[in-house]
Amino acid sequence: MIEAINLSKSFTSYKKQDGITGTLKSFFHRVPIKKSAVNQFNLSIKKGEIIGLLGPNGAGKTTLMKMFTGIIVPSEGELLVNGHRPSERSKEFRKKIALVMGQKSQLWWDIPAMDSFSLLQKYYEIPEKEFREKVEYMSTLLGVKDLLHVHVRKLSLGERMKLELMASLLHSPEIIFLDEPTIGLDLVAQENIRNFIKEYHRKNNITIILTSHYMADVQALCDRLVLIFKGTKGYDGPLNDFEKILGTKKSVYFTFKDKTIHDDSYWNELDSTWNEDRTEVEIKLDEQQLRNVSSEILAKFPVIEFHTEKMPIEKVMKTLMANPDIILDHSSQEGEK
Amino acid sequence: MNTIKHYLSVYRKFIETSFAEAASFRLNFVLLILMDIVFYISALATVSFIYDHVSMIGPWNKAQLMFFVSFMLAVDHLHMVILSESFWMLSTDIRTGNLDYTLLKPVHSIFIVFFRYFRASSTLNIFVTWATLIYFGLQANLTTLSWISLPFLVILAFILLAILEIMISTSMFWLTEGLGINFLRMQLQQVSRWPDYIYQRTIKKVFTIAFPILVIGSAPVRFLYDNKLYENILLLIGAIIIFYFLLLKLWDIALRRYDSASS
Amino acid sequence: MANLLKWWQTMRISWSRYTAYRLNFFLQVIGPAIVFFFIKYSLWSAIFSQEPHKVIQGYDFQGMINYHVWTLIVGLVAQGHTAMNLSEDIRLGRISTYLIYPFNFWEFHTASFFSFQILQFCIALISLGILLAIGVISSLTLSTLCIGFLFCFYVSLFWYLLQYLTGILGFWLEETWMLRVILQIVAGFLSGAIIPLELYPQKFVAFLNYTPFPYLTYYPVKVFSGDYSHLMQAFLVIAFWIGITFVLNHLVWKKGIKNYTAAGM
Incomplete structure (x- = not known):
């Protein structure tokens, strides 16, 4: 489903010099600063898997997600998602994927969610019957039937997030990228979202890539974990093995x-x-x-x-974040075996 | 054909949702209409006051220049209704990374970015602009051919304006804060609102060939006054075709450049 | 004293905010003034090129260009400021922070306005220097320059109060930029910034003199050109309007903030 080989992304910014002379100087001769966000990343994901992509803030998770979805173009390496190169942004590719970002909204603020949905229906050319059924099924499952006709700006964060999820699933994508879908939500709302994702996955057998800082999300949903530290892969394997990284005690x-x-x-x-x-x-x-x-x-x-x-895993995660070298050593040992 | 149907159905939704959004801010609705009308009056009155003291500006008499101004107002009206709101959204969308969702949709991103916000309230002003246009058209003694081609030329002029403005806005991808580009865009609009002959030769050349903002109004209106000058129409259409392809190319480069604000 | 320091600090912060995005500042504030002048220059060159020695309502070509040079300078100093930040503060709910600060909303924005004025003054001086160097401006004495700028600053106070009013209407309006655009268009048209008021129908000008608009551009330009005949009258009329807008702002703010805190946004 996803094949990434030596995937890298670096951003270039320019050094800013102080004062007027500095500005003039940088106008004629800009000093580029290269910052590597993702470095030589390899990953292979099969259809139907739920992968947890973990790592501290700024490790490159979101950059990876944006490369997988074709929003940003990789600097180096090969990437195939569902047989497409995301950076080509072909129409068929875009119809097969969905991205949910917990910190951004794709619903229009000043109109009810249902209006946004019907616009999405047109975007994705979803047949009317399928669209109705899908809205009915998901709104029942999420318990948001009464909220479909309320102006989005009047909803709570938890309510809005449920509708955001619905919005990205309307076109029945084959791969879903969830970037911190539960961020800022209360415990009940978090659990609702988790249960929904679980149920939806069970029924549709789609591929899900999830990032989250809440280990409860990962524990409940993911079979497999991928850890990313400073743009490179740390750990990649089953959840159960991850717990034992620091020993089996x-x-x-x-x-x-x-x-x-x-x-x-x-x-x-x-x-x-x-x-x-x-x-x-x-x-x-x-x-x-x-x-x-x-x-x-x-x-x-x-x-x-x-x-x-x-x-x-929460404890393992904490220990690793404080001291990433443990995992980097661990994975190099793996390689030797 | 299917693609056109698809885009039209999306555009219908854009209009519907824009009306729904506009309806919740009624006072804004009125203010937007008022704003445009104040602008029309000041533009027309300025030219009229000047002609109180001179009989000709360049080769055109009062009726002709008033018609030219009305023509540009009709183009500006289409611009106001269809495009203008979107330009202001783009700089924020790039800075905040909201463009991400747009790029995921299976519809061309230029279409979503620039045609998403339909300014519902301004539609009503179509009566004002076209009444003005017809009034001064009658005074300027347009031929039958000119009357027939007038609506098409307004639309073509609008298309060229749209292409050029979208090209300018593309530069926002290279800036940390792109808001200022909108002001540059508006300044070039101001320049195009006067007939090309008032400008010095070099400037006229640059804005006719290199970046043809002066073609928008001057070319079609010259044809409307003298139907033998059909090369003006060729110039307009040629500019549209060339700059359309340049825009697509430029947009592509810009998207590759897009970093998407982190998280 | 402590309060003065707050003002000073706010002015410094605003200064660096204005100059942080230099390209934006240029495109937003200076660019329009230059393009506006450029168009008017082109237009009048075209008009006078047909009859080079024509005199229109007392303006020959040189006189007309002189008039527009001064509208450029007046525009920079007297009408450059906009209340965009102010209305953003209200619209985005940032006003709550000011309610907590020991520094008032109006103080913050007025300090920021002063800082903007200093910046604009510098830009106006540079422009003036360039215009003098290329010989567009003919007669100029130091005293008219001083009186002219002082008068412009005085007018800018009125302009600031008007802008402030459009900004705080944001308590009721979702968007206030249309108000500012309307103000800009009306002021541009009625103040003589586009064409000198002598070219307007006389009855219309007689009516305009009862409004504050001619005092925004036309009369300041006259002062710069050394014509002080209406200075006292202009001073009093502006004083009257400053008084009115000041009271209006006070009332609107009081009502708005009451609404705001009651709604608990």
């Missing part, structure tokens, strides 16, 4: 009221980390030890609360 957390428990020699044998208040300890355990050690602690100390890690 599981973390268990125990909370105590009594601070003196910290001083007990019992902890010395374990891989334990205490919080500053000396009231909570994180223990890293192998899977086979997990049950024994946990029950031992529960029996031995007055535990007031305990839990295991809810979202291991």
Whole structure:
């Protein structure tokens, strides 16, 4: 579905010099500054996959998405999306893709969403019957039937985002690019959007590329993760393996009221980390030890609360963002194997 | 044929949505009409006042120059209704990256960018501009052939104006802040609103050949006064064809240049 | 004193904002003035080329060009400012920030206007220098120049208040640029910026004298040309209009801000 080989994009800006002489100088001789946004990126995606494209701000995720959709032209490398070169922007290609950007709106602000939809119907030449059915199906699923005729500027962000999603799916695209679709939404709205995407994917078997800073999105939707750091690929593989990047050990957390428990020699044998208040300890355990050690602690100390890690990938992500070298080493080792 | 049908159906939607948008701001509606009428009056009165003191400007008498001004106002009216709003949106759309969605649509981006905003309120002024045009046309004694070709020439003149203005706007892709280009565009419009013979020879040449803004009005009106001067029509049509292709080429280069504001 | 510093700082910020996009500033403010002059020059050259020694209502070719040179300078200093930023502030809801600042909305924009005026004054001086160098301007004394510029600044206050009014109508109007365009067209036409008022029908001019428009361009141009005969009258008429627009702005603002805070936008 998507084949990217050595894909690169760099932006050129010009050095700005101060003062009038500087301006004059730069008028005649501009000093270009090249900034590489994406560098030698390789990626292969099969039909029907849901890929999570992750990375810190400014890592090049959005640039990648814009190259995949043909909005910007790659500086180097080969790119095929659904058999088309996106930069040629052929009509057939544009009819097969959709892009949703959480921070931008394609709905017209001063008219109801339904009016925007019917304009999109004309753009994409969607037959009337298909269009009606599609609107009916999606608005029911998203619970926005009553909002279709409300002026978009009067909607909440969550409501608008649902309609934005609908707008980009009207023409039944084969590949959908979701760029931070849940940004700024409350927890319920986030979950609604996630469930909708999941259901829509299940029914239509489309290819989805998703970027998000919320690990819950990734956890719920993606089978496969692609990590991008400073324009280069860090990790590419199944979600389950990603959790184990930092080791296969599981973390268990125990909370105590009594601070003196910290001083007990019992902890010395374990891989334990205490919080500053000396009231909570994180223990890293192998899977086979997990049950024994946990029950031992529960029996031995007055535990007031305990839990295991809810979202291991969130922790992995945090660690990697703080220290990207881990993953870059990891992937080079992969290459050697 | 199918493509034309497709584009027409899209354009109908553009008009519908523009009317829907305009209807929610009624006071704006009235102000826009008023604005154009004030402009028409000042343009016509200025020329009329000058002719109170001179009998000819260049080769044209009062009726002829008044008709020329009316012709340009009729062209300007089409421009006002069909294009003008879009130019102002483009610089923001480029800067904010809103153009992204436009580029994804399976319709030519020039079409969406420049024809999306139809200025509903200004449509009513068509009665004003055409009443003026016919009134001064009668005074200038147009021939039957001229009357028949008049509507077509207004449209052709508008097409040339549109092409040239879109070309100018394309430069916004190269600037961090493209708003100022609209003022450049408007200044060139001002230049084109006077007959070409008032300008010095070099300037007249540049604006007739290199960037033919003076062809917009002067060429067709000269033909309307003297139907033997058909080479003026050829000049107008030739300019349209040449600059149409240049525009497509330029637009293509501009899109390759488009960075899309990050995130 | 502290307040004065705020004004000074605001003026500096505005200055760098105006000059940040030099090309834009040129195209938006200076370009139109030059093109306007260029068209008028071409037009009158064409008219006078047929009868080089003709005198139209007291203007020979040199006199007519002189008149338009001065309208260029007057236009730069007296009518250059627009309230675009101001109405944007209201339209985009940025006004809330001013309600929190210990510096008022009008103070901010007036400081910004002063800074703009200084910039325009510099541009006017440069233009004047160029026009003198190429010999378009004939007679000029330092005293007329000083009185002329002072008068222009005085007129620009009125112009600023008018612009301000169009801007704060943004409390009620979705867009206010049409008001400014109307103002621009009407002022251009009725102030004598396009053609000298002597060429207008006499009755019409008699009527115009009751409006503030001739004082925007025609009379300042007269002052620059050394004709002070209407200076006192012009001064009083503008004072009257400054008073009216000032009160009007005050009332409109009070009502607008009440609406605004009530709607809780």
